[in-house]
Amino acid sequence: MGIERQINLARYPITELDNSPGVALVERCRSRLCDQGAYVLEGFLRQEAVATILGDLDGVLENAFYKPKTHNPYLAPADGDLPASHPRNRQQLTNSATLAYDFIAANSTLERIYRWPPLREFIARTLGFEELHPYADALAAVNVLVYPPGTQTGWHFDNAHFVVTLMLQQAQRGGVYEYAPFIRAPDQDNYPAIEAVLDGESESVHTLEQSVGDLVVFQGRYTLHRVTEVHGAAPRVIAVLSYDVKPGTRLTPHTRKTFYGRSHQGDPLA
Numbered sequence: 001m002g003i004e005r006q007i008n009l010a011r012y013p014i015t016e017l018d019n020s021p022g023v024a025l026v027e028r029c030r031s032r033l034c035d036q037g038a039y040v041l042e043g044f045l046r047q048e049a050v051a052t053i054l055g056d057l058d059g060v061l062e063n064a065f066y067k068p069k070t071h072n073p074y075l076a077p078a079d080g081d082l083p084a085s086h087p088r089n090r091q092q093l094t095n096s097a098t099l100a101y102d103f104i105a106a107n108s109t110l111e112r113i114y115r116w117p118p119l120r121e122f123i124a125r126t127l128g129f130e131e132l133h134p135y136a137d138a139l140a141a142v143n144v145l146v147y148p149p150g151t152q153t154g155w156h157f158d159n160a161h162f163v164v165t166l167m168l169q170q171a172q173r174g175g176v177y178e179y180a181p182f183i184r185a186p187d188q189d190n191y192p193a194i195e196a197v198l199d200g201e202s203e204s205v206h207t208l209e210q211s212v213g214d215l216v217v218f219q220g221r222y223t224l225h226r227v228t229e230v231h232g233a234a235p236r237v238i239a240v241l242s243y244d245v246k247p248g249t250r251l252t253p254h255t256r257k258t259f260y261g262r263s264h265q266g267d268p269l270a
Contacts, residue, residue: 003116006049006109012041014122029126029217037181037219038208039126044215049109050168053239056108057099057144057168061237064097064146065261073156073194073224087194092154096227099144100260101137113166114142114241123217123243127162132243137250139260140242144168147175147236153227155198157184158220164241165218167210172232177208179218179225186222197224 009015016022032039045053070091072078078089104111113119115134124132135141147153152174180197183204184190196202208225210216218225230236242249253263 015118026125037223041215043213045213050213052109060103063103064099066097068095075156087191090198094154096151097146098259100139101141129245133247135242136248140251143240145238147230149230152229155226163218165216166239167212167214169237171230171236172234174228175230175236176228178205179223180204181223183224184222
């Protein structure tokens with residue numbers, strides 16, 4: 001099945017970005033990013049495409065790397081000048097699993113969607129970039145996050161400018177994506193507001209509704225976000241597509257070790 005048949009192009013004309021419907025779609029997405037830091041294209045992937053991707057991953061997801069870890073919301077070393085109770089140092093639990101890129105088949109449906117130029121051009125335009133490039137990292141270009149029952153992602157800010165995801169399977173219960181848009185700024189930490197979120201006392205927290213087949217572009221550098229604990233038999237499964245404005249992007253060996261348990265392709269002991 002060609003890529004064009006796997007995406008709902010009648011609803012999302014991303015191959016015709018210079019025509020009126022394409023221009024209008026980009027403008028709607030840019031407006032949503034400006035207002036909320038994210039946009040959701042509901043039913044972007046056809047259900048047959050989702051089924052094909054899950055079929056490609058059957059028997060592979062068992063290779064996802066599990067490493068429960070605690071971290072502060074900034075995914076950075078603790079600040080020794082501040083107490084452990086300070087929002088800068090408050091520890092969060094993340095215990096979901098990550099399937100590395102080298103377990104995803106070279107000609108699989110997910111890989112071909114990731115490499116499809118019209119998708120990259122569309123995302124670039126919505127974000128205001130001239131172009132986007134696939135990662136050159138053998139482990140990080142495309143990942144699949146797996147959330148079995150009892151797993152979650154703790155509150156955090158992203159280091160990347162943006163994240164692109166495709167929902168492949170929802171949790172039976174839980175696994176809700178919660179976020180507090182633009183709760184901090186480059187020149188304003190806004191610790192009291194962040195503390196209120198961590199304490200569960202903030203009214204600024206929103207839920208990002210996602211269904212199977214939805215594409216999400218999310219700007220999380222200044223938006224605090226998490227995935228709540230998953231319950232029930234079905235795991236939450238979501239693909240993460242990584243792009244950058246410059247070619248050749250790779251993770252550091254330390255970051256690879258943290259997320260994949262190894263620093264090199266195909267070497268679990270590296």
